[in-house]
Amino acid sequence: MASIPDMTTIRRALDLAIHAPSIHNSQPWRWRWQEPVLHLYSDETRWLRETDPEQTDLMVSCGVVLHHARVALASLGWAVTVDRSPDPAQPNHLAALHFTADAPEPKLAARAAAIIERRSNRAAYTSWEVPSGIIDLLTGVGAEEGVMVVHVHGAQAHRGLVDAMAASESVRASDVRYQAETAAWTGFAAAAGVGVPTRNLQAATYELNRSPFVREHGTQLIDSGEDDASALFVIGTWHDDAPSRVRAGEAMSAVLLEATAIGLATCPLSLPVEVPGTRDSLRAGVFFGRAYPQVIVRAGWAHVSQESLPPTPRLPLDAVFEVE
Secondary structure, eight states: OOSSOOHHHHHHHHHHHTTOOOGGGOOOEEEEEETTEEEEEEOGGGOOTTTOTTSHHHHHHHHHHHHHHHHHHHHTTOEEEEEESOOTTOTTEEEEEEEESSOOOHHHHTTHHHHHHOOBOOSOBOSOOOOHHHHHHHHHHHHTTSSEEEEEOSHHHHHHHHHHHHHHHHHHHTOHHHHHHHHHHBGGGOOTTSSBOGGGOOOBOOOTTOOTTOBOBTTBOOOOSSOOOOEEEEEEESSOSHHHHHHHHHHHHHHHHHHHHHTOEEEEEOHHHHSHHHHHHHHHHHHTTSSEEEEEEEEEOBSSOGGGSOOOOOOOGGGTEEEO
């Protein structure tokens, strides 16, 4: 039996992994095969500096694609161990994946199909509550990645998260450079393969008594008038450095894929952690100052099937992968 996968297997795994969601679909990662190791780097040419000055979203995005790659490789029969931040002299060198003789984790392999099925669904969800058993399952799979995952429940806590979302949006509304950057990555201005094109554009609605977690698909808001009963998970880390943020992305990927496999709709929410004031309020209100919020995941029962939502375009593999 071969000790490392062949190039066909590597490419198949990465073709699947690059379906990972990222901030504004920027896909800020780069893979390199340097036999016998697969390396992951962040790509600052696709770093959204106005949206994400602290590189939180960039690192979380790279963490998602790292977990997606682990899942894809496991589904093809390959187990890996991850060396994180392998070269201190290269801070953008985030991970080195070493192939091992161990059998891949069955839980990872089972989630490969969910990579293709998953969509970011920001429409209103139904009034059906997510059962407590599923809440515990999603919290657990995220925590297995070495982070803290908190399900925000209770009227007061939920209200605090909604207020943080609205406050961060208010701050961004007056930020001209942020607005210009967002415009450059969305709508008709989105370049081929990156950004969020018009057909996928999901504009926020902040109408009276409407949760700011509700989004539109195109111009038609999917809303039955029922109360949205989505579950909200805040992913936090004990430290606020790049490796911790990558781990937060891996946890987000685990939650998204597990929820998708169950049949839930999901979407990541990053806006409240991009604005320092609202991030501080989340740290105090959700983690009592003990952890740093990195990203939020929303999950619930959707009015529409995942298949009806248009997939967001991706760069071709050769644009983010090189072989030495």
